[in-house]
Amino acid sequence: MTTQANDLAVDVRGLRKQYGDVTAVDGIDLEIRTGEVFGLLGPNGAGKSTTVEILQGNRGRDAGEVLVLGSDPATGTRAWRSRVGIVWQDESAPAELTVGETVRHFARYYPRPRDPEEVIGLVGLEAKVDSRIKALSGGQRRRLDVALGVIGDPELLLLDEPTTGFDPAARRQFWDLIRKLAGEGTTILLTTHYLEEAENLADRLAIVAKGRVVAEGEPAALRERHGTGATVEWTEPDGTPRAEHTDTPTKVVAELMHRFDGEIPGLLVTRPTLEDVYLRLTGQEDVR
Template identity: 85%
Template sequence: MTALAVEVRGLRKQYGEVTAVDGLDLGIHPGEVFGILGPNGAGKSTTVEILQGHRSRDAGEVSVLGADPASGSRTWRSRVGIVWQDESAPAELTVRETVTHFARYYPKPRDATEVIELVGLGAKADSRVKALSGGQRRRLDVALGVIGGPELLLLDEPTTGFDPAARRQFWDLIRQLAAEGTTILLTTHYLEEAEALADRLAVIAAGRVVAEGEPAALREQYGTDATVEWSEPDGAQRSERTATPTRTVAELMQRFDGEIPGLGISRPTLEDVYLRLTGQENAR
């Protein structure tokens, strides 16, 4: 195993007859924001739980910050921040009490008031957790994940339940943490979020990595044909899928003798690539 922040080789996990993770490989560099995409049941959460040391594995090698999470020490755990899918905050405490309490578990925590402001809960600092909305509780979960000043932050679908403004605020927080040198592993169903935040992405299907790389590189490598759209003189809308959109436009210019009415060219999005890689291309 190397000096990667996270290195996984041949990871396997089975639940009875079901293989959740099937020989998965990953390598995440220090300071990188790494996204994992995949449909429900692809093995994303199981993988993250194994990296956390929360779940055992059946086979494979795993190194997280230089240690095997299956036997991680208390010191090692203090270096890893986690935002679970499920809420973890006690309902009767206030936001401030909760964050302050969790800060005591870490040798060098961030300032509790600063973290509460970072996640957008400053106005709710003295509200009880049970009085928060679902999105506000999710923000509190993020606060508990970052309060320890982790070297590695594991985020399992962290913005579920966020409204658009809260999601953008969370993105700013992730960018700030990354700029400070935090390594971040993110699973998400939001393709826009993955593209906005991740330096690299891994697409998982049936427990295996089926593609990995920078978002732009994945679109380039796995994207399907571009779509050229235009309007005919009678107003009818036409479109054509083509691997050579420039040639199609040149042919249209010759036919129209100049300007092409209603011309539009759309290239494959990350969503198109994701659906193709996970076998859901016809599910749109």
């Protein structure tokens, strides 16, 4: 099936960005379909933030074609900007203002904003509407950042490492929020270091390493495609644990059955996890 150009919220071909001697983005292609949650997953320094900044129109590029909601971000108009929601890292909203004041204030920048009270509810900050920003926890602060990112009712939301520094409970609450926004039809691009986050949220993801996309697709399909073989583990009669990596696990198990003449002690057959695939593709196998 070919994707129509107008089904794409983001269409990137051959993107390159150099900082002096450092090649941050080395020929990235990306297609993000309207309505999907897309994860850009990769280790530190892979080029994720640079890519997102270029999509936001906040950073120039050295080469490549980039269309975001049909426009080149480098020449994006004010009307285009109002259709793209950006969740800034370390948003510098005035600390003395309350949550309610801040969201209502930002709403005035947009031609067709969402209702501020509804957005505060959406991000789960109803109880904090009269709290000053400086009194919010890190996770609540991040929710406010998302509220400011969606107050203009964007078609596309760009989130750069939205949950870095969250505790596990805050991360899960944040995932619910992203799913809610996706359920309303917002196209979402998020970058993350966390494989679990990408696997839980993303309809499709691209794994980036050293400025290149090394794999792309639905999480389950990536595991299928790149996670070859299986590991068969068992225990020998003298108690020695054994493991064999193989492309034909059924054959190995059949041979073991024959040798043991029935039950195989400690039998375990495992396929590579997406984490194994990710670590291999990003050249981090040794960290396990």
